[in-house]
Amino acid sequence: MKINDSEDQGQHSARTLACAAALTAALMPAPVMAQTPSPLAEWQYSEGILLEQMFEPELPKWRIRVGPAVSFQPTYDGADSYRLYAGPSIDIRYRDRFFLSTGEGLGWNVLTGPNWRIGVAVAYDLGWSQANDIDHLNGLGDISPAPALRLLGEYVVSKSFPLVLRADIRHTFGGAGGWVGDLGAYMPMPGSSERFVWFAGPSVTFADAHYMNSFFGVNAEQAAHSRYPQYHASAGVKSVGFGVGATWIFHKHWMLSADAAFQQLVGSAEQSPVTQRAGSGVLALSVNYNF
DSSP states (O other): OOOOSSHHHHHHHHHHHHHHHHGGGGOOOOHHHHSSOOSSOGGGGSTTHHHHHHHOSSOOSEEEEEEEEEEEEESSTTOSOEEEEEEEEEEEEETTTEEEETTTEEEEEEEEETTEEEEEEEEEEOOBOGGGGHHHHTTTOOBOOEEEEEEEEEEEOOSSSOOEEEEEEEEESSTTOSEEEEEEEEEEOTTOOSSEEEEEEEEEEEEOHHHHHHHHOBOHHHHHHSSSOOBOOOSEEEEEEEEEEEEEEOSSSEEEEEEEEEEEEOHHHHHOTTOSOSEEEEEEEEEEEEO
């Protein structure tokens, strides 16, 4: 981001970047990625939303963005095989209060301010099917899809320094179960404009023992029916990552968006016998129509 000597010029430059960043709110990957463990950072599912509300206080009552999306990502967390997923990209918001999104779920921003929000949402986790990778998952059983309740919060440092800090914690009821939390940060990068904007930032994911053992542990029954020895995964940091997102506004109502991210499993997740590859990436593309 260019730093000018004049404070007014600096704020104007930041405002230009942030307004462009707001248009990336339609950058929502396919739903199969949205709530299933993925190398994508949680902030990449809603990038630009808070900046849009901060720099455009007179937002329309309804914001509706829809389109097709596709992603190329690991078959499961820790897999060495990849699959292509396709589905709709949906982001519907009423003022700054209610939202329905393939990225964030169905939710309500309970508390909002000029540069922050705290919300709750109902989301979902697709788990995994051992049929997706029978060579490595056979005998471990399926992790069934399940609803999840999430609490999220975002904060923008300032208009002149539009760094967005995000925290997200969720609990799955059924399926994998357990608690998962994410901390992340991102901001507009140099070269962003009213037609093209890109973001970048790091993330870290934590999980409790229940969740970790659902995906990375091997109990006695699973060990008896699979190729793996018994293994207990501990609570703690699950992964660290870095993501990049970009959107090109090529028409008044149309935008092309891309997300890429790299994730490195650490601790018990990395050491698990189920993990075939600790480092993995993802690429997601979507074309969205802004009503």
